[in-house]
Amino acid sequence: MIVTEPVVVIGAGPVGLAAAAHLAERGVEFRVLESGPSVAAAIDEWRHVKLFSPWRYDIDDAARRLLEQGEWTEPDLDALPTGGDLIDEYLAPLAKTLGDKVQYGAEVVAVTRVGYDRIRTAGRESAPFLVRLADGEEMIASAVIDAAGTWRRPNVLGASGIPARGEAEVADAISAALPDVLGRDRERFAGRRTAVVGAGHSAATTLLELGELAEHEPGTEVIWVVRGTDQARTYGGGEADELPARGALGARLKKLVQSGRVQLVSSFRTESIGRTADGRVALTAGDQQVVVDTVVNSTGFRPDHAMVGELRLDLDPILGSTRALAPLIDPNKHSCGTVPPHGVDELTHPEPGYYAVGAKSYGRAPTFLLATGYEQARSVVAALAGDWEAARDVQLNLPETGVCSSNLAYGDSADEAAGGCCGPAPVSIEAPVTRGLATGISGGLLTVVEAEQSGCCN
Structure with missing residues (x-):
């Protein structure tokens, strides 16, 4: 042309x-x-x-x-x-x-x-x-x-591709992906209960930082919420990964989950989000409910x-x-x-x-x-x-x-x-x-x- x-x-x-x-x-x-x-x-x-x-x-x-x-x-x-x-x-x-x-x-x-x-x-x-x-x-x-x-333009937390019921009303309690957990955003997560929603490496990065934060800040709790049933995709190839840092990321996360320092909630398809009587955030999927202080949206x-x-x-x-x-x-x-x-x-x-x-x-x-x-x-x-x-x-x-x-x-x-x-x-x-x-x-x-x-x- x-x-x-x-x-x-x-x-x-x-x-x-x-x-x-x-x-x-x-x-x-x-x-x-x-x-x-x-x-x-x-x-x-x-x-x-x-x-x-x-x-x-x-x-x-x-x-x-x-x-x-x-x-x-x-x-x-x-x-x-x-x-x-x-x-x-x-x-x-x-x-x-x-x-x-x-x-x-x-x-x-x-x-x-x-x-x-x-x-x-x-x-x-x-x-x-x-x-x-x-x-x-x-x-x-x-x-x-x-x-x-x-x-x-992040994806929504609702599992059906549209916002979960009540999602907009609790927007102030939802953090964007990759918050600076150990730096500028530390106060938001220290000593609090956090749900990280998502199964990708953005979620893995945040979960690892929250796990580190929990070692130094009493009362810090970490919940990992995913829709799927098997986290092999997130854990990755470990030592088989030609990029060692990425392989280590998945391996460290797997270890955190196995140790219990990160609580994994799988097969959870968020339908509604609301406030509890004491001001916390409740994610609901059928009969399941996850109650936290703050949520990190790592859904892509x-x-x-x-x-x-x-x-x-x-x-x-x-x-x-x-x-x-x-x-x-x-x-x-x-x-x-x-x-x-x-x-x-x-x-x-x-x-x-x-x-x-x-x-x-x-x-x-x-x-x-x-x-x-x-x-x-x-x-x-x-x-x-x-x-x-x-x-x-x-x-x-x-x-x-x-x-x-x-x-x-x-x-x-x-x-x-x-x-x-x-x-x-x-x-x-x-x-x-x-x-x-x-x-x-x-x-x-x-x-x-x-x-x-x-x-x-x-």
């Missing part, structure tokens, strides 16, 4: 900035719009959390090449960064390199075609995109790469397509991804490791020039990996630059990392097992899957970050 207006990238998280780096490398004019006050604002909310993949898997290739042109010092590739490290040592320097191409406090509320609603057809493809911000500012774009993530996230409601999107009715991508990522059939490589062709909508990448592209499927997001960004940018050979040479190699099964294997809810950017989804592979010229076993596992990204987590 001939680019006459800038490409607008929504979200300055890992995948959004990777797209920006590829655009810069190809000489395509662009702007990055970040709703937060600084780069990767969503990740900043869980900057205390340590990723379980080392730096070598967390840096996009084009971003590295761009950073190496300046005075950037590459971190120790074998070290495990926290979310804060990811920002301070990689994303912030990258954003600085991109300069005024990155605009903060720029919340996108609508994307449409200039002069066209969703119904009008004639001449539609030649009309540029109109991007409107919350403050009323508008800009014209030749294409839109939507890397807004899903962090701002879902995309918000409201801002692109006037575009022509072909969304899968189940997952909310593109219809072409859905069968490749369906958690009822695929694990993280069996999702095949994919790029611009699978991400294309009937609206030419609009692409959702990163966690948002997966809709409600919990099997997203940061490495996948980087490859999506590379492929889409190559297509926008007119290099279709590179765009369709899609490559993705994943190392074996222990256990990563579909939700059917253990009967868990796919949403519940969702990882979160950094509250990482289980990542492993039963056999390497390659396409194009990719061969062998290598690279990248950061689960992203839902948001722009949920950030991001590996």
